[in-house]
Amino acid sequence: MKTILVTGGSRGIGRATACLCGARGWSVAINYVGNQRAAEATAEAVRAAGGQAALVQGDVAVEADVIAMFDAAMEHFGPLDGVVINAGIVAPSLPLAEIDAARLQRMFAVNVFGAYLCARESARRLARDRGGRGGSVVLVSSVAARLGSPFEYVDYAGSKAAVDTLTIGLAKELAAQGVRVNAVRPGLIDTEIHASGGQPDRAHRLGGTTPMARPGRADEIAEAILWFLSDAASYATGAILDVAGGR
Numbered sequence: 001m002k003t004i005l006v007t008g009g010s011r012g013i014g015r016a017t018a019c020l021c022g023a024r025g026w027s028v029a030i031n032y033v034g035n036q037r038a039a040e041a042t043a044e045a046v047r048a049a050g051g052q053a054a055l056v057q058g059d060v061a062v063e064a065d066v067i068a069m070f071d072a073a074m075e076h077f078g079p080l081d082g083v084v085i086n087a088g089i090v091a092p093s094l095p096l097a098e099i100d101a102a103r104l105q106r107m108f109a110v111n112v113f114g115a116y117l118c119a120r121e122s123a124r125r126l127a128r129d130r131g132g133r134g135g136s137v138v139l140v141s142s143v144a145a146r147l148g149s150p151f152e153y154v155d156y157a158g159s160k161a162a163v164d165t166l167t168i169g170l171a172k173e174l175a176a177q178g179v180r181v182n183a184v185r186p187g188l189i190d191t192e193i194h195a196s197g198g199q200p201d202r203a204h205r206l207g208g209t210t211p212m213a214r215p216g217r218a219d220e221i222a223e224a225i226l227w228f229l230s231d232a233a234s235y236a237t238g239a240i241l242d243v244a245g246g247r
């Protein structure tokens with residue numbers, strides 16, 4: 001039995017991860033920012049799969065929200081064993097020359113500042129020298145970090161490169177504290193994130209051009225996240241795993 005906090009757990013990859021945790025009988029704190037109905041549906045799915053679920057609303061880009069979401073998760077279920085730092089955003093496709101500062105600020109606020117805040121709270125709560133019992137932190141990056149996403153969103157790609165570097169550094173900081181830190185880099189996955197960037201068909205349209213000639217499913221990413229969360233990955237830390245159909 002493990003207790004896991006999943007940021008952005010209401011939809012997409014986070015929802016699939018929460019459901020797989022539920023199928024293992026684990027307790028899952030499901031973070032979301034605005035879509036309460038989706039979060040409630042995910043909580044129901046986690047319970048139906050055999051786990052326990054609680055909702056923890058909060059914007060990962062807001063420090064007070066992040067602290068409150070970790071507090072609430074631990075009030076519900078006790079000490080955490082794992083954190084999946086998954087919440088993230090994209091924006092409409094544009095060359096960098098057309099991207100305004102407000103967009104850059106929000107992109108880095110959610111994807112970088114938010115990931116760092118959640119990683120910091122994970123360190124504070126899981127590290128053995130701070131009273132934690134060790135555990136596993138999994139960050140959700142993107143293959144965009146190595147592709148650069150030209151003419152689409154080089155801002156998003158850079159934000160995910162920061163997530164990769166955070167993974168490498170924090171893994172080294174926390175290895176002696178019983179905390180493993182790893183990242184999964186998905187490729188084109190069929191979720192609602194593409195609609196939020198104005199291209200609902202993006203995963204299917206571009207998925208056909210990848211070596212496996214299809215987009216991935218959220219549950220195919222969740223399986224990799226679950227491996228890093230599980231004791232089967234006991235010697236893996238600082239690893240960055242591409243799950244991208246060969247892209």
Ligand code: NAP
Nearest residue numbers: 008010011012013032033034035060087088142189191193
């Ligand atoms: P999604 O379907 O759009 O779901 C996004 C989730 O993040 C939702 O649960 C949303 O909550 C939450 N969220 C967004 N902003 C938030 C904030 N400021 N604070 C807290 N929660 C927030 O996205 P997805 O495709 O599952 O993506 C999940 C992660 O995978 C992201 O980090 C993304 O960059 C990464 N990724 C995705 C793909 C892909 O092709 N799908 C590829 C590579 C990497 P609400 O429901 O409340 O809005």
